[in-house]
Amino acid sequence: MSADAARPHVLILGGTTEARRLAEALAAGPYRVTTSLAGRVASPVLPPGETRIGGFGGAEGLAAWITGHRVTHLIDATHPFAERMSFNAAGAAALTGVPLLALRRPGWVPEPGDDWTFADSLAEAAAVLPGLGGRVFLSTGRMGLHTFAHLTDTWFLVRSVDRPDAPVPPRLEVVLARGPFTPADERELLARHRIDVLVTKDSGGSATAPKLTAAREAGIPVLVVRRPPVPEGVQEADCVQCSQHWLQGSRLH
Numbered sequence: 291m292s293a294d295a296a297r298p299h300v301l302i303l304g305g306t307t308e309a310r311r312l313a314e315a316l317a318a319g320p321y322r323v324t325t326s327l328a329g330r331v332a333s334p335v336l337p338p339g340e341t342r343i344g345g346f347g348g349a350e351g352l353a354a355w356i357t358g359h360r361v362t363h364l365i366d367a368t369h370p371f372a373e374r375m376s377f378n379a380a381g382a383a384a385l386t387g388v389p390l391l392a393l394r395r396p397g398w399v400p401e402p403g404d405d406w407t408f409a410d411s412l413a414e415a416a417a418v419l420p421g422l423g424g425r426v427f428l429s430t431g432r433m434g435l436h437t438f439a440h441l442t443d444t445w446f447l448v449r450s451v452d453r454p455d456a457p458v459p460p461r462l463e464v465v466l467a468r469g470p471f472t473p474a475d476e477r478e479l480l481a482r483h484r485i486d487v488l489v490t491k492d493s494g495g496s497a498t499a500p501k502l503t504a505a506r507e508a509g510i511p512v513l514v515v516r517r518p519p520v521p522e523g524v525q526e527a528d529c530v531q532c533s534q535h536w537l538q539g540s541r542l543h
């Protein structure tokens with residue numbers, strides 16, 4: 291038996307800071323670690339360990355990959371809004387019997403001085419947005435911009451690593467940048483573009499939280515899109531260390 295076949299094989303579904311941190315934490319052993327990325331970002335920052343890029347072909351494709359590569363543990367560390375992949379992970383775990391953990395950073399909670407409105411989806415956010423402001427920092431990522439494309443009277447600022455694909459709102463300025471951003475960066479961005487409302491997903495974590503601080507300081511309302519739920523029955527952890535404990539506790543599976 292090769293050394294790789296003897297070690298437990300952890301498949302991390304990645305694309306987040308937590309996924310990278312988990313791969314770093316596990317690099318010292320005793321696991322074989324593979325991180326899977328969707329391939330959305332042109333030049334991603336790769337974690338230590340093995341990596342693979344691109345979709346699996348649904349839950350069945352993921353299940354086949356798990357079986358073919360002797361995966362012993364599956365950790366869904368995708369972004370809290372990567373709903374389809376999380377659903378596929380639950381399906382593949384059910385098909386293969388491999389234990390699954392969803393690693394999700396905690397969501398944000400409003401602080402005194404915040405003026406937050408909540409929406410259950412990007413579509414609901416687009417419906418209520420015109421009542422909140424006309425110069426929008428749309429920080430929901432470049433993938434769902436089509437949901438706002440019909441808002442022809444609203445001016446949008448979008449910041450992303452790669453340029454967004456059409457369809458996008460007609461009055462749109464794109465800033466190409468990769469975070470993290472400091473509160474000073476965010477203050478300057480909101481002021482320079484005379485932003486009067488911020489739209490964000492409840493991504494949680496510290497990397498993108500400074501925009502919330504800047505909005506609070508500037509008295510700008512924030513439209514927060516709530517997270518989709520983790521698939522039913524899937525165990526959740528909210529920190530990298532908790533995921534390591536989970537792995538230690540399920541080593542014999």
Ligand code: NAP
Nearest residue numbers: 304305326327328345346347348368369371372373374375
């Ligand atoms: P999604 O809608 O849940 O997934 C769509 C499809 O993309 C999946 O069915 C799967 O294709 C493929 N996919 C997604 N994540 C993958 C991964 N880690 N490895 C291999 N294939 C993956 O996902 P999404 O919202 O487009 O997000 C794509 C990636 O960007 C995720 O890795 C996520 O962590 C990251 N991300 C997402 C957001 C967000 O707001 N949604 C923000 C930051 C980062 P198959 O069915 O063919 O396997």
